[in-house]
Amino acid sequence: MQNKCLLAKWLINLLNTTGMWQTLLTNNYLRSKSLTQVKAKPYDSHFWRGLMKIKDEVLANGSFIIKDGCQTRFWDDTWVGDLSFKVKYPSIYNIARDPHASVAHVMASRPLNISFRRALVDNKLVEWQNLVAQIVNVELVDGSDTFRWNLTKFGLYTVRSYYLHLINNQPPFQHKMIWKLKIPLKIKIFLWFLQRGVVLTKDNLAKKNWKGSKKCCGCNSNETIKHLFLDCPYARMVWRVIFFATGLSQPISIRHMFGSWLSNQNKKIRNLIWVGVAAVCWAIWRCRNDIIFNKIKVNSILQVIFRETYWLRFWSQLQRDEQAKNTLSSLSKNIEMIALELANGGWKHIYRLL
Numbered sequence: 001m002q003n004k005c006l007l008a009k010w011l012i013n014l015l016n017t018t019g020m021w022q023t024l025l026t027n028n029y030l031r032s033k034s035l036t037q038v039k040a041k042p043y044d045s046h047f048w049r050g051l052m053k054i055k056d057e058v059l060a061n062g063s064f065i066i067k068d069g070c071q072t073r074f075w076d077d078t079w080v081g082d083l084s085f086k087v088k089y090p091s092i093y094n095i096a097r098d099p100h101a102s103v104a105h106v107m108a109s110r111p112l113n114i115s116f117r118r119a120l121v122d123n124k125l126v127e128w129q130n131l132v133a134q135i136v137n138v139e140l141v142d143g144s145d146t147f148r149w150n151l152t153k154f155g156l157y158t159v160r161s162y163y164l165h166l167i168n169n170q171p172p173f174q175h176k177m178i179w180k181l182k183i184p185l186k187i188k189i190f191l192w193f194l195q196r197g198v199v200l201t202k203d204n205l206a207k208k209n210w211k212g213s214k215k216c217c218g219c220n221s222n223e224t225i226k227h228l229f230l231d232c233p234y235a236r237m238v239w240r241v242i243f244f245a246t247g248l249s250q251p252i253s254i255r256h257m258f259g260s261w262l263s264n265q266n267k268k269i270r271n272l273i274w275v276g277v278a279a280v281c282w283a284i285w286r287c288r289n290d291i292i293f294n295k296i297k298v299n300s301i302l303q304v305i306f307r308e309t310y311w312l313r314f315w316s317q318l319q320r321d322e323q324a325k326n327t328l329s330s331l332s333k334n335i336e337m338i339a340l341e342l343a344n345g346g347w348k349h350i351y352r353l354l
Contacts, residue, residue, distance in 0.1 A: 003050075004166065005159045008058045011035075011051050012157045015071070015147045034071040037100060061165065062150050067143035069103030074114070079103060079145075080134050089127045090207045092116065107140060123211045168256050181271060182318040187278050194225065194281060195258045201225050217291045218298075226254055228288060229281055237301045238280060238308070241342065245335045248273065272324055275315055276331065283308035305339045 014022055015035055029048055030038055036059065040052035056076075063078040064071070072079050075086045075093050086093045093099060095116045106114050112132070120128050148155040151165055178191050193199045202214045202223040216223040218234045229235055230250065239250040251257035257277070262270045287304050290296040298304065309332035316328035 002163065004054055005162045007050050007054055008162050009157060009159060011055060011058055012062075012147055012149065014051075034102060036071060036073050036077060037102065058162075059147070061162070062155075063148050065146045065148055066103060066138065067141050067145050069107060069140045069145065071145040072103045074101050074103050074106040075099050080138065085131060089131055091124050091209055092120065092127050092131070095124070103145075104140065107135070107138070123209075167260065168252055177271075177274070181274055181278065182320065183275055183278050183315050184318075187282055190282060190285070191278055194229070194254065197225055197254065199225055199285070201228055217288055229254065229284055230257075234287075234298070234301055234304060235284055238284065238304055241301075241305060241335060241339050242276075242280065244342075245338045246331065268324075272319075272327060275319075275328060276312060279308045279312040279315065282311060300343070302339055302343055305335060309333075309336050 014025060025048070029044065036055075038052070040049045044052070059077060063082075066072060066079050075096065076084055076099070078084045081088070086099075095118050097115045097117060098105075101114065106112050149157040149161070151161040152158055178188050178195070181188060181191075190199070198204065202210070202212065202216075204225075205212070206214055214222045216227060216232055218232045221227055221232070230239070230253070236250070242248060243250065251261045262273055265273065283304050286307065287298055291298055312328055312332040312335075316325045316332070319325045319328065
């Protein structure tokens with residue numbers, strides 16, 4: 001991990017600065033291409049292959065300030081707004097003839113120097129019009145593009161910022177742990193899908209050319225896995241109730257949840273917590289599906305919490321250890337008690353605590 005952070009520093013210095021070693025690497029590996037467009041070759045040095053291995057991961061944590069556009073990829077890199085066009089407009093990215101073209105190449109002419117394998121109709125045409133509207137006022141000027149590091153306030157790379165980012169997001173998660181939990185098989189599969197980021201939330205459906213609304217059913221934000229299970233006001237209230245009942249803080253992200261979130265817990269306690277986490281995530285997912293597919297209105301967060309405690313109490317009977325059964329059963333009662341106390345005090349009270 002420390003080696004990756006140091007390699008990232010070399011990579012960003014190669015992007016933003018000039019000097020003797022930058023000239024040597026440029027002449028040897030880049031030639032007429034930009035750093036963002038080259039890939040590692042089998043006969044490259046170990047150092048260069050290391051840079052190429054982490055390149056996309058490093059670039060995903062920053063954005064480009066455009067000048068001549070030669071060093072920035074039109075689709076893959078972030079240079080307008082907070083997301084790359086690859087992420088923001090996946091439907092048209094998937095049919096672009098040259099998905100790795102540079103900004104300079106695409107904007108070399110009017111209309112834009114870009115073509116697609118199929119005609120743009122319906123939702124794809126709307127995405128293309130939105131994309132063009134975003135870049136209509138962008139003008140290329142002389143000078144080299146510069147890379148801004150988004151994990152620090154002033155946009156300058158520090159090894160510490162990247163190291164802390166990796167600590168919080170890099171999952172040292174053992175997949176075998178999921179399959180050893182004493183919960184139903186379909187819940188284990190659901191957790192595995194959640195960890196891999198392939199649960200069919202609306203953003204993942206959009207990548208498969210689904211044309212429905214991307215809005216979360218609980219608020220006006222776009223639905224992603226992280227939003228649905230962690231950031232939505234409904235999810236945050238559920239996690240807040242759990243915090244009051246157990247003292248367990250909410251994970252920062254899905255990767256953090258499956259990574260270092262419970263690293264300070266012993267194995268026995270960690271497995272019990274994961275039974276509870278499975279109940280929380282499954283309750284949120286089932287309530288979300290009821291709203292979308294069965295048109296059931298969720299008028300109170302209590303509907304989510306009591307569904308969670310029902311499964312927690314039910315799954316407690318699957319545990320082999322009698323103490324584990326009693327722990328999960330008493331935990332479910334404690335969560336219900338805290339939720340009812342907050343409900344009697346008014347949910348506006350808990351909103352102030354989010």
